[in-house]
Every structure is written in structure tokens, then in C-alpha cells.
Amino acid sequence: MNAQIWHGHAAKRAAVLIGCTALVLGLTGTVAEAKPRDLGRQVLGASDGWASEGAGTTGGAAADAAHVYTVSTWAEFRQALADGGSAPRIIKVDGVIDAVSEGCDAFAADGYDLQRYLADYDPAVWGHDSPVSGEQEELRAASAARQDRAIKANVPANTTIVGVGKGSGILGGSLQIKGVDNVILRNLTIEAPVDCFPQWDPTDDNKTGAWNSEYDGVVVYGSTHVWIDHNTLTDGRYPDSTLPTYFGKVYQRHDGLLDIVRGANLVTVSWNSFTDHDKTMLIGNSDSAASTDTGKLKVTLHHNRFEGIVERAPRVRFGQVDSYNNHFVVTGDQHYAYVFGIGASSQLYATHNALSLAPGVSVGKALKKWNEAPLTAENNYVNGRLTDLIAVHNAEIRGETLQSGAGWTPTLRTKVDNPKAVPGIVDRCAGAGKLR
Numbered sequence: 001m002n003a004q005i006w007h008g009h010a011a012k013r014a015a016v017l018i019g020c021t022a023l024v025l026g027l028t029g030t031v032a033e034a035k036p037r038d039l040g041r042q043v044l045g046a047s048d049g050w051a052s053e054g055a056g057t058t059g060g061a062a063a064d065a066a067h068v069y070t071v072s073t074w075a076e077f078r079q080a081l082a083d084g085g086s087a088p089r090i091i092k093v094d095g096v097i098d099a100v101s102e103g104c105d106a107f108a109a110d111g112y113d114l115q116r117y118l119a120d121y122d123p124a125v126w127g128h129d130s131p132v133s134g135e136q137e138e139l140r141a142a143s144a145a146r147q148d149r150a151i152k153a154n155v156p157a158n159t160t161i162v163g164v165g166k167g168s169g170i171l172g173g174s175l176q177i178k179g180v181d182n183v184i185l186r187n188l189t190i191e192a193p194v195d196c197f198p199q200w201d202p203t204d205d206n207k208t209g210a211w212n213s214e215y216d217g218v219v220v221y222g223s224t225h226v227w228i229d230h231n232t233l234t235d236g237r238y239p240d241s242t243l244p245t246y247f248g249k250v251y252q253r254h255d256g257l258l259d260i261v262r263g264a265n266l267v268t269v270s271w272n273s274f275t276d277h278d279k280t281m282l283i284g285n286s287d288s289a290a291s292t293d294t295g296k297l298k299v300t301l302h303h304n305r306f307e308g309i310v311e312r313a314p315r316v317r318f319g320q321v322d323s324y325n326n327h328f329v330v331t332g333d334q335h336y337a338y339v340f341g342i343g344a345s346s347q348l349y350a351t352h353n354a355l356s357l358a359p360g361v362s363v364g365k366a367l368k369k370w371n372e373a374p375l376t377a378e379n380n381y382v383n384g385r386l387t388d389l390i391a392v393h394n395a396e397i398r399g400e401t402l403q404s405g406a407g408w409t410p411t412l413r414t415k416v417d418n419p420k421a422v423p424g425i426v427d428r429c430a431g432a433g434k435l436r
Helices: 003-028 074-082 114-121 135-151 389-396 422-429
Strands: 068-071 089-093 096-098 152-154 159-163 169-171 174-178 181-186 189-191 199-201 210-212 218-221 224-229 232-234 258-261 265-270 273-279 281-283 299-302 305-311 320-324 327-330 340-342 347-351 354-357 367-369 376-378 380-382 385-387
Touching: 068 074, 074 089, 074 096, 074 152, 114 135, 135 152, 135 199, 174 181, 218 224, 327 422, 340 347, 354 422, 367 389
Parallel strands: 068 089, 089 159, 096 169, 152 174, 159 181, 169 189, 174 218, 181 224, 189 232, 218 258, 224 265, 232 273, 258 281, 265 299, 273 305, 299 320, 305 327, 320 347, 327 354, 340 367, 347 376, 354 380
Antiparallel strands: 199 210, 380 385
């Protein structure tokens, strides 16, 4: 490519990014300018979803110079999280950080061998009546414990984690936002952790067995005031299509991309790209958690893009979840179960979204009823046409009648875009590398 053409492409891309930046700044309430800014000092704008309620979400914006870190390795990143006590901090991730740079073999306990594990617990040998036990299961568990210690990173309160430029991110790490307040995560590409040592459970899935894995890309666990913005979360190099099959079941090595659980509350998830994953986002992890989750799990999802997602975009229990101006893309060659999962005591309010479905993909499957819980689903467009998702679901999916009316109306919304315009706006501006 000659210099003139290259500069033309660069100028065009810069114009797109400036347009996205101006648009997003206008929506978030931060300073509306296109020149370079310190993303680490930005805070969530007023009325931008549930995370703006009360004191709002400022992360580490007030950090002094001693608590601003630039990191380029997993060890540096975890050290920056651990340093400084409770003082506000900004952690700038420069480049790609690999939490599993030495590979899965580095975690394996002496004597663990997958082929021996498969031989010992083959259903033809072990059956389906009891969980696996014995030497190889103990060695698998020990190996898994080593990986657990190595790849989890605990995020403290009053922290902002931000990618530097457009190509920064974390591979194979699990960010644990657990039991803290006031956290911001922005401008990172996060490749979902790969469980090196999945467990075979022969009693799962109606005693046909299943492989169960651990580790979410990001988990918000019992935390409040969390803003997750302009990130790309994906299976990346390890899509499920590359996974082998053992005992007739996929050797599943992924869990969630972003889970919000165990009494977490006041979370805004905005302008992210979620791609190529199965169980994408769980809001509320148990039907039996009424004592901890009732009145919590208040989450706003807006201007996010979901493509190649099998299910849970999100699946909701208990929470007042506001989903607007998101774009859901289902291609013809992907596995697909549903978009919104309606779970125990959920109060989902899903409006002004856009769904782009390949020919032959069921519109009715956009909703999945797990429990009796009314929802509001209005002014959503499917392939450019206004569609009553509840009516279509009830007509297409027999035995899963959904009731309309979530029983509340969101007030913490920024500008609500026309859903016809959402695909263009969100596809252009959602994900990492779109902020300048």
C-alpha cells in the first residue's frame, strides 16, 4: 500500500474513531472532545445506568501519581492490584498480557495424565451413577488448584483498569471484582480463560454426563458500583469449535465471559463487544439465592454488541435488568439457543434493541423462559422490523408462555437511540480500541 493510500485509510479510521469518541462522550457525560485524553481519569456520567446511582462510579480517577501503574506482564499487573492498600489506583495495561504464557503443562500435578483420566472414567468402566473419584481425579483437582491460584486477579475497590491504545488486553486471566465498591474496567480485549483441567461429571445432564469448567473472563461477585465499558470479550484463539469430544460430550473448557452474581449491584455494562462464546453473561447464579439477591443485581446493559453468542445475553435471576440499544447478531452457521433468559424472580426491561438474525433463525427463541417472571420487551427490531418478541415467542414456543410487564420503568438512561440505527452505531463504536 503506497503512502498516499495508507494515509487515506488512516484518516478515515481516525474520523470513525473521533466520531465514536464524540458520540460516547456525549452519552456518558464526560468532557466532549476528540483530542487524546487520560482514560484512567474518566468517570461514569450522570444517569448512565444503575452504576451511576447514589455516589456514582469513579474508579481510581482520584489516584495520586504514586498509584498510577503501567504494566506489561501478568506479574506486574497482579502486583499493581496488590500494592497501595485501599488508595485509589489506575492500572494501565500496555500491550497484551498473557496469564498462561507457559502453557497448561506448567500447572499439571506430577502423575496427572488426560489419557489415563479418560480411561479411568470412561462411562463403559465407571458408569453414570456416582461422581468420579480416585487418583486421577485427585491429581486433576490438584492441577486445577494450581491454575486457579495463577490466573485469578483480585481487583480492589476504587480501581480503574484501562487498556493503552487499541491493542491492549489480557489473555487467559480471570478478573475477580469480588466484595468491593467502585471499579472501572475499560478499553481491554479479554480472551476468556481456558480451563486446562475440566472435570467429567457422569451424573450431569440427566445422567448422560458433561464436562464442567471453571473461570470467567470477568466476574462481579457481591460488588457495587462497577462500570464495564468499551471492552472486547471473546473466546479468541480457542473457540468452542476447536474443542474435542470425549464420551460423546464436548470437552468444554470455557465458563462465562462476564458473570454478575452473589448480591452484586449497581452495574453498568456499556459499549462492549461480546463474541464467539457459549454461556456469555449470567446475572444471578442460583434460584435459591433470594435472601442475598432480592433487591440487588440491578444492572444496565446498553450499546453492547453480541455476535456468535449461543446463550445468556444475559440470563437473569432476581435483578432489575435494563437492556436497551444493544445489537444481537446470530449468523447462520453458529450454534444458537437464545438471547434473553428469563429466570427466577427476574425483572427484565428490554427495549429499543436490534436483532440481526440469519434466514431460518427462530425469532421466538430470542426469549427463553426458565421461570415464571413477567418482563417488558417493547420497541425491539428484528432485521429492521418492529417485532413483539413476547408475542412471537408465545406463538412459536409451545408450553413457555411469557407474561408482559416487568413492574418497573428505568430512569437511569442516557440518550436512547432509534433501534433502526442501533446496528450502525453499535457496530461502529462498541468494543476495545474505539476510544481516543
